Amino acid sequence: MDQWLRLLHQRRSDRLPHALLLFGQPGLGLNHFATCFVQSIFCHHPDDQGVACGACAACQQYSQGVHPDFMGVNTLEEKTRIVVDQIRELSGFLGLTSATEGSKAIIVSPADSMNLNAANSLLKTLEEPPGNTHIVLVAHHLNRLPATVKSRCQIISFAKPGKKVGLEWLESRGHQQADRLLQLAQDAPCLAESFDNEDSYPRYQAVVEGALGMLSGKNTAFQLRKNWSGCGIEELLFWSLGVIRDCIRAVSGLPVVYFENSLYFTPLRNLAVLLDLSQLFRVHDHLAQLGEVLAHPLNKELLVDDVILAWQSIGSRRGKA
Ligand SMILES: [Zn+2]
Numbered sequence: 072m073d074q075w076l077r078l079l080h081q082r083r084s085d086r087l088p089h090a091l092l093l094f095g096q097p098g099l100g101l102n103h104f105a106t107c108f109v110q111s112i113f114c115h116h117p118d119d120q121g122v123a124c125g126a127c128a129a130c131q132q133y134s135q136g137v138h139p140d141f142m143g144v145n146t147l148e149e150k151t152r153i154v155v156d157q158i159r160e161l162s163g164f165l166g167l168t169s170a171t172e173g174s175k176a177i178i179v180s181p182a183d184s185m186n187l188n189a190a191n192s193l194l195k196t197l198e199e200p201p202g203n204t205h206i207v208l209v210a211h212h213l214n215r216l217p218a219t220v221k222s223r224c225q226i227i228s229f230a231k232p233g234k235k236v237g238l239e240w241l242e243s244r245g246h247q248q249a250d251r252l253l254q255l256a257q258d259a260p261c262l263a264e265s266f267d268n269e270d271s272y273p274r275y276q277a278v279v280e281g282a283l284g285m286l287s288g289k290n291t292a293f294q295l296r297k298n299w300s301g302c303g304i305e306e307l308l309f310w311s312l313g314v315i316r317d318c319i320r321a322v323s324g325l326p327v328v329y330f331e332n333s334l335y336f337t338p339l340r341n342l343a344v345l346l347d348l349s350q351l352f353r354v355h356d357h358l359a360q361l362g363e364v365l366a367h368p369l370n371k372e373l374l375v376d377d378v379i380l381a382w383q384s385i386g387s388r389r390g391k392a
Contacts, residue, residue, distance in 0.1 A: 074227050079121040088225040090197050090206040095229030097211050098262020102180055105207045109176045112205055139170035143178045155188035162196050165204055180209035183216050190217050197223040231258050257313055257331050274302050278310040285382040286342050292379050304371045308362050311378055315355045322348050354381045
């Protein structure tokens with residue numbers, strides 16, 4: 072992987088910056104990458120690719136979550152933001168001398184869920200990091216991070232791998248129906264893996280078929296609210312955006328290979344004549360913005376209603392076509 076080799080090269084030439092910001096959409100394995108990177112720093116016997124051995128004392132401690140020179144910060148249960156007290160604790164931890172006389176490392180994920188006070192507090196650490204410290208931030212939305220924080224990190228971007236790579240990876244991990252899982256996850260392999268359970272596919276079907284039913288006039292807002300009651304707002308938005316992009320592809324006359332929801336190519340193509348391109352772009356932007364505010368503790372039911380209204384507005388052109 073390019074990103075890994077680049078960091079390895081920087082480490083070996085002693086040019087690794089103290090702070091890294093891993094950036095990419097959810098489901099690409101950024102947290103796994105961050106974990107492997109930190110483990111490789113602690114490991115006593117990494118291989119020639121810098122991969123941790125998994126067997127030495129440091130690897131054992133790290134994988135058991137008890138390495139004394141590591142601290143991870145995530146959003147606390149029932150919370151949507153990382154708060155300033157968590158970052159203060161982190162700074163206090165970095166201020167202590169290393170228990171192993173080696174490096175200290177921290178991972179903040181998702182760093183874009185820090186509230187402003189937390190981000191300002193982290194900024195002080197980024198500006199004057201204690202020696203021999205590795206700070207790894209993981210973020211899915213760069214625009215939610217203050218420019219001052221971003222500018223003090225080396226940003227490492229991750230893009231979706233090709234479909235073939237995703238399929239091979241899922242199959243190598245024993246997942247059946249890898250193709251279908253990738254479709255649910257819009258080709259993000261780690262997200263696809265998280266969908267390998269009994270409930271995900273029915274929820275996906277409920278969202279896509281509910282939306283298409285709204286466009287063709289078979290569904291009402293009332294029915295959608297009922298059919299989507301078991302779905303989380305994140306996946307409702309995620310799948311809705313995918314269907315709208317496919318509607319745009321259908322109106323543009325693109326072939327099935329370009330569709331994210333290729334199983335629904337025929338109904339999408341049949342609906343295309345009823346849809347208005349500029350309206351689709353408007354609604355897509357609106358829903359994408361809703362996704363941006365998900366980190367805020369808003370009433371989720373209101374957001375679901377917003378998504379239903381969006382589908383209603385696309386379908387409302389039906390009578391005029
Ligand atoms: Zn090791």
